[in-house]
Amino acid sequence: MSATPQGYASHSIHLTLNHQPRQLDVLPWTTLLDLLREQLDLVGSKKGCDHGQCGACTVLLNGKRVNACLTLAVMCDGADLVTIEGLASEEALHPLQAAFIKHDAFQCGYCTPGQICSAVGLIAEGRAGTPAEVQEMMSGNLCRCGAYGNIRAAIEEVLQNDSATQAEPQFVEVRA
Missing domain, CATH: 1.10.150.120 ([2Fe-2S]-binding domain)
Structure with missing residues (x-):
């Protein structure tokens, strides 16, 4: 854990993101959607309603559909996460x-x-x-x-x- 300017501690999480292992430091209130869009520049998932009502932020967490706007990033420790950016191969579309x-x-x-x-x-x-x-x-x-x-x-x-x-x-x- 590392200290943030406000004195809150960030949490280190390990996950597989689009088939690549990643280690990330996240604040406890960071949503998965904000992590993807703001910290990782994976902007395929959209912020539509930010209340889990529209599905624009849907990603696959351990193969299951989840609304990234309602999922805290710290909940993804150890998870397999696939976004729209991770569906296609280099050779072909999904x-x-x-x-x-x-x-x-x-x-x-x-x-x-x-x-x-x-x-x-x-x-x-x-x-x-x-x-x-x-x-x-x-x-x-x-x-x-x-x-x-x-x-x-x-x-x-x-x-x-x-x-x-x-x-x-x-x-x-x-x-x-």
Whole structure:
């Protein structure tokens, strides 16, 4: 622990962030979203409502969907954390990223990182089998542009692809 100017102690946390081990010093009140955006310059996760109501900040914590605005960074000690920046490989997009492009599942794009991370978690949960279940389980992610139909179509396409639901992520090559 190291002292801060206000006399509060920062806490050292160890985590795997986008497949890379990291050691970070954080103040006890720092949210995961603020850590990602302000200290690590990972700005894919957005600060929409800052109250856990819009889903723009959704990331994957130990494979589960969480709102980074409601999660304290100190709670992530020892965790495996994946943000939108960690989904693609150097060679190819994640299947959901490719499906979002194919289905034009975004307009302004503000909610897209949270939508995609939430959809990755949704597929990993393995509970959504029907369009209605996808709709219900994605209801925590709001789209102010109303691209819900295209978002659902992208998710449903990936759900139907058996190779994308395997334990190891499969990547889709995208050619320009």
